[in-house]
Amino acid sequence: MTQPSPPPPLTPVGLRCAHQVNPLGVAPGRVRLSWRPDGAGRGRAQRGYQIVVAADQADLVRGYGTSWDSGRVASAESADVEYLGRPLAPGGRYGWRVRIWDERGAVSGWSEPAWFEVELDPGGWRASWIGLGRVRESFRPPDGPGPVDPVARALTPAPYLRRAFTVGQPVSAARLYVTALGLYEARLNGRRVGDAVLAPGWTDYARRIPYQTYDVTGLLRPGENVIGALLADGWYSGFAGFDAKRAGAHYGAAPEFLAQLVIRFGDGTDQWVVTDHRWRARFGAIRHADLLMGECHDLALESRGWDAPGFDADDWHDVRCRDRDGRPLVADPGPPIRVAQEIAPRRIVRDAAGRHIIDFGQNLPGWLRIKIDGPAGTCVRIRHAEALAADGSLYTDNLRTARQTDEVTATAGAQIFEPRFTLHGFRYAEVSGYPGELDPADVVARVVHSDIPVTGSFASSQPWLNQLFANIDWGQRGNFISVPTDCPQRDERLGWLGDAQVFARTACYNRDVAAFFGKWLDDVADAQLPSGAFPDIAPRLNLEWAGAPGWGDGGVIIPWTLYRMYGDRGVLRRHLAAMTAWMDFLEKGNPDYLRTRDLGNNYNDWLAPGEDRTSRELLATAYWAHDAALMAEIAEVVGRPGDAAGYRALRSKIGSAFTDAFVSADGRIASGTQTAYALGLHMGLIPGELRQAAAGYLVDAIASEGWRLTTGFAGVGCLLPALSGHGHTSVAYRLLAQDALPSWRYMIDQGATTIWERWDGWTRAAGFQSPLMNSFNHYALGAVGEWLYRFVLGIELAPGAAGFDRVILRPHPGGQLRWARGSYRSVRGLIASEWDNDGETFRLRAGLPPNVTASVRVPSGDARAVRDATGGPPAAIADFPGAAGVQEAVFEVGSGVHEFSGPVMTE
Numbered sequence: 001m002t003q004p005s006p007p008p009p010l011t012p013v014g015l016r017c018a019h020q021v022n023p024l025g026v027a028p029g030r031v032r033l034s035w036r037p038d039g040a041g042r043g044r045a046q047r048g049y050q051i052v053v054a055a056d057q058a059d060l061v062r063g064y065g066t067s068w069d070s071g072r073v074a075s076a077e078s079a080d081v082e083y084l085g086r087p088l089a090p091g092g093r094y095g096w097r098v099r100i101w102d103e104r105g106a107v108s109g110w111s112e113p114a115w116f117e118v119e120l121d122p123g124g125w126r127a128s129w130i131g132l133g134r135v136r137e138s139f140r141p142p143d144g145p146g147p148v149d150p151v152a153r154a155l156t157p158a159p160y161l162r163r164a165f166t167v168g169q170p171v172s173a174a175r176l177y178v179t180a181l182g183l184y185e186a187r188l189n190g191r192r193v194g195d196a197v198l199a200p201g202w203t204d205y206a207r208r209i210p211y212q213t214y215d216v217t218g219l220l221r222p223g224e225n226v227i228g229a230l231l232a233d234g235w236y237s238g239f240a241g242f243d244a245k246r247a248g249a250h251y252g253a254a255p256e257f258l259a260q261l262v263i264r265f266g267d268g269t270d271q272w273v274v275t276d277h278r279w280r281a282r283f284g285a286i287r288h289a290d291l292l293m294g295e296c297h298d299l300a301l302e303s304r305g306w307d308a309p310g311f312d313a314d315d316w317h318d319v320r321c322r323d324r325d326g327r328p329l330v331a332d333p334g335p336p337i338r339v340a341q342e343i344a345p346r347r348i349v350r351d352a353a354g355r356h357i358i359d360f361g362q363n364l365p366g367w368l369r370i371k372i373d374g375p376a377g378t379c380v381r382i383r384h385a386e387a388l389a390a391d392g393s394l395y396t397d398n399l400r401t402a403r404q405t406d407e408v409t410a411t412a413g414a415q416i417f418e419p420r421f422t423l424h425g426f427r428y429a430e431v432s433g434y435p436g437e438l439d440p441a442d443v444v445a446r447v448v449h450s451d452i453p454v455t456g457s458f459a460s461s462q463p464w465l466n467q468l469f470a471n472i473d474w475g476q477r478g479n480f481i482s483v484p485t486d487c488p489q490r491d492e493r494l495g496w497l498g499d500a501q502v503f504a505r506t507a508c509y510n511r512d513v514a515a516f517f518g519k520w521l522d523d524v525a526d527a528q529l530p531s532g533a534f535p536d537i538a539p540r541l542n543l544e545w546a547g548a549p550g551w552g553d554g555g556v557i558i559p560w561t562l563y564r565m566y567g568d569r570g571v572l573r574r575h576l577a578a579m580t581a582w583m584d585f586l587e588k589g590n591p592d593y594l595r596t597r598d599l600g601n602n603y604n605d606w607l608a609p610g611e612d613r614t615s616r617e618l619l620a621t622a623y624w625a626h627d628a629a630l631m632a633e634i635a636e637v638v639g640r641p642g643d644a645a646g647y648r649a650l651r652s653k654i655g656s657a658f659t660d661a662f663v664s665a666d667g668r669i670a671s672g673t674q675t676a677y678a679l680g681l682h683m684g685l686i687p688g689e690l691r692q693a694a695a696g697y698l699v700d701a702i703a704s705e706g707w708r709l710t711t712g713f714a715g716v717g718c719l720l721p722a723l724s725g726h727g728h729t730s731v732a733y734r735l736l737a738q739d740a741l742p743s744w745r746y747m748i749d750q751g752a753t754t755i756w757e758r759w760d761g762w763t764r765a766a767g768f769q770s771p772l773m774n775s776f777n778h779y780a781l782g783a784v785g786e787w788l789y790r791f792v793l794g795i796e797l798a799p800g801a802a803g804f805d806r807v808i809l810r811p812h813p814g815g816q817l818r819w820a821r822g823s824y825r826s827v828r829g830l831i832a833s834e835w836d837n838d839g840e841t842f843r844l845r846a847g848l849p850p851n852v853t854a855s856v857r858v859p860s861g862d863a864r865a866v867r868d869a870t871g872g873p874p875a876a877i878a879d880f881p882g883a884a885g886v887q888e889a890v891f892e893v894g895s896g897v898h899e900f901s902g903p904v905m906t907e
């Protein structure tokens, strides 16, 4: 008999630096490397790695790590390796490769090379800020004659900027380093540079200004070249947040542009083209462009070819030029915003006035691209809304002062209109003034959000549950736009920390948000008050709201979530000082360990249905205790055992104060709300012997509401996990399947395609909720997504695991579900779970990537009878935490596909 040949060695694939593929700008301190060990077969594991980093391509090819050679490191780490080589040169380009040793000691070849380029230091910038100032050209107010419209008066045309220059020899490489105070679109020789939109994104521009780096080698040519840019107000000087009167007052008065093009020639010389007084400017077709209000083009005013050689710019104006100040320019650590998808109209109807009403069938963030073919001067106006009123017209009351209106005045003949410096949250668009019948092939919705790759999937035998999963993901897509916003449509769109922290775990399962949240946490730190209070909102706007329980705590919860989901220790190190200041702030204000002071705006269990009866002190203290527990773990991870002990002691003092104040001897919790129990159980604040009793009271609290939930933002994410963690998965399923108000299913039954801000955003009985606060795209209540991954599919981090090196795979079958399947593409590879329940036999198929081990837990009516596909019996039998009196069969497995079956569980 021949022995089966051993599998080929594992190979390293998917190389990343700072969570990005070959980033062109990364701060030296953020250079952390990762890869995935790839290979078929079972029980595959990495036992060692070697990394080489070199500035010189030839060195890299030969495997010489002239900048860093890690040598062979005996380690399973593949998700987060810190660069420990020679200092990296600002602006330098580095290649890197890795090879790995597998479980048999076999070594792979060197990986395909990857690279990164290092952020410029202040000395690497020679450019000056340029702009046109805030020039008010006279233009037609959109509403025609009548009273002066203050919004129209505040909107000004978008500057066009250009500079011609000559390239005298063949180019070997060229980089464009570019940013704006405002928004920019860079152009080179008539072509758009890159495919990012709404760049450079949003930060507190007073604290840091992100810039982008583009490889423009292929866009240059010998002879005359032209670099150009369009500029708009964006978050910097446009309408932002919810105080329309303050337009332009947040960060600055008018947009400015900063760019430097660095061209390298084969002979080692270089040429720099930087923004300075030599640039020329004028206005063009874009009469105004504003994120909240919309964009207006007059195509007759466009100068064709303005951004290409051979154009006569004699009548263009001088630019206003200003030296750079001390504000740091940072290589954008987050993913760019891009057009992620196009959606064709589902239906177009015409109303009595002849306007076209388009239904795209999906509430989405973005804008339209539309073809117009009519006589010169044809004026088309497009309004956007999330919902229709009863008469079929656009319902825009909930947009508050945001106009979400685009307009174009066309020239003769066929042309395409598409805005670029605005953003609308909408499912419906109303097109007025369109010449003739609008052909569905001539209009498309462009979906615009940060480029966060999909990592999660879910499908089940219940169509409404699949719709819920889709709505949760759309809620995320609708709001992950440079920062995690609350909503994409009304005059708000702010980076609320409370919403983000309750949704963070779900967000990480759905999509790769490591770089996205990594960037936003810098905004959070920038917005921290000198007192140490974390803000309610980041980036900072004109508000100094801070310290609200459940909001400020996001400053600890989110870094911790990123560490656990992605194994990223860097994010903990970067935020340690900010987190420590927050903990000091809380302790200083609350010396008796109940969090009763410095509660800021204190939103408590925001938007809990009915009356929010959860005790404010209880909620605040629970979050503080949770912070302390997380800080103890964080301190261990970053190698500060002394601090960890201090936080454990703090946690125990807060815990005792909590129990004394809020937990009675029989396990009842003060105020008795679902949120109070869910937080208490989830955050481990109920003494062990009382936990089951408390979970029983939680079930009573749900039953007394007719099996409906009463949680708001603060409680919603932990409600189902708290139930499943304490033997009540069947109640969790019952809540999930509830279709009466308030419930997730109610929204779905009303046709929701996203998650609503309020359970009763629209009801059959009362119609629309108050227009003052009624978004139909607000992800917070979608925090239930986490339960679908962690419990329905059962893809859960093992205790102490980071980046899914160790997994507990424990599906929780229940409700009316006959089957469920899904996956999570972790930093170590794809983890898949698929189960079905035919009433007699429960079958589970689990897939694990190399270098990951799992404890697979199969709940069963007869756990001893559960077998893996080879007939192997379980390694152990344990109590299944998801249901009282049920046991689970335990199998310890490594990579590969594993199948299990056994008698179904009975409760």
Ligand code: BGC
Binding pocket: 486, 487, 492, 496, 498, 499, 603, 606, 773, 778
């Ligand atoms: C936002 C929320 C936010 C809240 C704070 C609202 O206006 O839309 O999502 O968390 O304010 O209470």
